Amino acid sequence: MTTGGFDPNQGQQQFGGQPHYNGAGQQQHGQQFGAPPQFDSAQQFDSAQFGTQPFAQPDFGFNPSRPGELLPRLGARVIDGLIVGIPTGVVTIVISLVLGTFLGSVLGAILTAAAAVGYFVFLETTRGQTVGKQVLGLRVEGPNGGLPTQQQSLTRNGFYVVAALGGFPFLGFLFGLLGFVAAIIIAVTINGSPTKQGKHDELAGGTRVVQG
Template sequence: MTTDPTPGPHGSDPRGYPPPFPTNLQPAGLVVRFFARLIDGIIVGIISLLLFFVTDTLSNYWVTGLFTGLLTFIYFVAFETAQGWTPGKKLLGLRVNGPAGAPKPTAAQSAVRNVWTLLPIIPFIGGLLGVIAILVIAVTISGSSTKQGKHDELAGGTQVVKG
């Protein structure tokens, strides 16, 4: 029995499934994504410190954690939906695409993709949950041929790409 070598309607997958990642884009790996997040984290930290000094919220740990968590979430969602990148990603030549290669994610997709940044807001166990989320995301990015993490999958297939 021979198989038909003719590719299906979506490229080389004989089952006819569309490729999980547009072939003209190169996925960004874990290390460069980590450094982009680190740069963005430093930027958010500087903004938080400036706002803390202006509003004098440093004295209240819970307000500080809530404020920083919300600021981080808003920062990522706002930049990804407006620009398709955050400053850290832009600096390292990355961008966030929506599912199926859309130029940027929708607000809902970006919110789902970044909801884990709100975990540290939860009193007592939030920090631990945030670390667990980071580990799950890192492991799933490393194990994916398209370098998409669990958060990308949950957001409908968002993709961090080079370019």
């Protein structure tokens, strides 16, 4: 007999009535009151469901060897050109006054070419940067990192020899024109390269100028 539709057996079933068994014969308790979930023996544990996948490495977008841009490199060349050009220009004037214009021009051009190549090769192979590159936060690396070799530095700075020979009498205009064309080619190839490597870097085996 029930009153108002109340079934006393229903309460017993929820609060400690007869236990239930799953298909494997294991006792299964009700989970209405926060009992821990029961897993079937054939059920696989999904680690992704509980967020136990390994964390990905954070990417802060930092690259310690960013390529040197064209404008800072041109600025460094201007600074280095003044460092080399002013002293050699003074010496050339003195030689011309003593030995005459023709001989002074020839010796001055040779001196300028030697001083420029020596300046760049020495500083790049011993420090990785000239004064101009140091001021603007640039440095030269070899194809495999580290300092470039003397041969590599000499190759990438060889166009200075052509440009410096522009002081030669008679043939100076031709050398100067070749030096100007070489500088344009280098600037264009630097600007068009994703790694900012110019034609002179390519000829040197893959040297590059980076920031830092």
